[in-house]
Amino acid sequence: MRILIVEDELDLAQALARGLRRKGFAVDIAADGEEGWELGEIHEYDLAILDLNLPKLDGLQVCQRLRASKPALLILMLTARSRLEDKVTGLDLGADDYLVKPFHFEELEARIRALLRRDLKAREPILSAGDLRLDTVSRIVWQGKRRLDLTVKEFAILEYLMRHRGEVVSQETLIEHVWDEEVNFFSGSIRVHIHSLRRKLGDSADHPRYIETMTGLGYRLIGAEEH
Structure with missing residues (x-):
């Protein structure tokens, strides 16, 4: 936000x-x-x-x-x-x-x-996608029974993607809603955070279970049950 x-x-x-x-x-x-x-x-x-x-x-x-x-x-x-x-x-x-x-x-x-x-x-305080559950009030994320330890930016990215599940979210849109004016668009910051988030989810860019890269367009959150 x-x-x-x-x-x-x-x-x-x-x-x-x-x-x-x-x-x-x-x-x-x-x-x-x-x-x-x-x-x-x-x-x-x-x-x-x-x-x-x-x-x-x-x-x-x-x-x-x-x-x-x-x-x-x-x-x-x-x-x-x-x-x-x-x-x-x-x-x-x-x-x-x-x-x-x-x-x-x-x-x-x-x-x-x-x-x-x-x-x-933002009315629904608990967001879910597949086996992921994100509590927007307590700011806790669960993957099945495992609690994920996410940074502030990783949580914000995942929350935004979960609110727009199934939609293609561009890097520009993530910058608008997750970062402030101090971000350098060309720094690769989004890619770094997405990579780290994927690693904590046990996800892979080549065989995504959660975050799918849409080449030239952005990212799309999918449910684990879709793959």
Whole structure:
């Protein structure tokens, strides 16, 4: 899952990004409303955390624009504006949730999980494919009765492929949803992580049981029972 943080308090934005990355999310930061709007237009984010008191472009305007152009984007407003009318305005302009500063990171994380569960693609907390089971809440993967020890990126790749089981997922799409802006597309990072994930699954590119390489197109998750 990829998250956009639009927050002009740099220390807060970086602290949130560090915490969310430890939880397995890919995170980008925008320091003002214009940058947030531009990043939101360029990339396919799953969720945006949006401050309201932003330079260059007010957070309410950013919310309204993003909602118009990205109807599937989840938007969480994070702001010091605590008046009821501000909350009502934000929600009416398209925000999915509203959290007032100061706040605890644990509450923010819980609200993010709740929002992602509302998403049609994320309602089912337990994903399965063949003998694989992935728990999106506890972030545990089982292969039959064996628990797999996956890195944060390996888990994120497998989760995305399982949510799109049977579909061909391009490298570009994986970058959009699993990595943030710091990734170097030409570094071979995806191939390295796919290779490592296959190794932990006991899978093979030549005779795939789980992850099939579609030459020139990307990757496709198949159930073990398909081979």
